[in-house]
Amino acid sequence: MADPLLFHLDSRPTTRQVADRVKAGGVDALTEAERRADHATYQEVDCRSALNRVKGMPFDWTLNPYRGCTHACHYCFARRYHTQFELDSDDEFASVILVKRNFVEVLRHELDKPSWQRDQVALGTATDPYQPIEGRYKLTRRTIEALANARTPTGIVTKGPMIVRDRDVLIELSRAASCTVCMSVPTVDEDAWRTLEPGTAHPMQRLRAVRELADAGINAGVLMAPIVPGFSSSRSKLERTIKAIADHGARFVGCNVMYLQDGTRTHFMQFIAREFPAMQPRFERLYTKKYPPDNYRKEIQGLVRVLQDRYGLRKRRSADEANAGGEAGVAAEPDAPQPEQVAFRW
């Protein structure tokens, strides 16, 4: 039996306890958290479960070893989930990161159960599994090892070129079950990248990672998600991005237009009002609902399809065929909007 004192010293708060502490005293109440040189605060937590059941998506379970993301994309749909921990969906989403220290041990236990059916799993749906802190904890790497060991088919979504570090275990997983890597590269336009994804690696660095993984025989492709109206939606920007994706040997490409909901909507609209006030009225008109009007989305998606044909990408597999993961609404939302008239073109 474990020594009760040692057990106590080694234990960490649960996410519920973190939420209680933050509610009572703000982030300063997380006294065991580590403040690192990247100006983010890292709080280790103990999780009770790793696999999270989902419905209506092209995968059955999700895995997220971290919560919060220092990549800090302004459109990130996962911002709204941070409020579950009494943390805000603005700066705290990108600067207070929960690290599930016992994640892999809990996952191995779940995968070992005779009831585990080896359903499709998506890794990195509510946070990036290759954000910089992964270099220290290696939770994602060890998660992939566990999934390979349990012969569980997996899709991974990331903006982190660090994934090439794990080429060996990704190959192992590909052989044991199946593995699809979806690199998120919404655009190669530098202005849009710097503005919208301030904590991420350069888009071309991400595409070079796709090249390396594809060359290693891994099913690696690109998700242009989300395409953000007014920032990355012009024909010339879409064409440059699709050409770069094709040039880097992506095995598939998918796309979707940005959607805004709850805390993500609040954050994004405040960001636009603060940094780009002239664009605010247009965003308010385009986003009266979660998605822009259906014919606007269809127009963008149609343009992407034409460009995919031009650069030979449609002959490759689509993201859906690859049974990809779900960052930023890659999978169709079950409550997608009905067609409406688009009031303007952007």
Ligand code: SF4
């Ligand atoms: S979109 Fe992905 S990479 Fe960007 S902040 Fe959200 S989880 Fe992180």
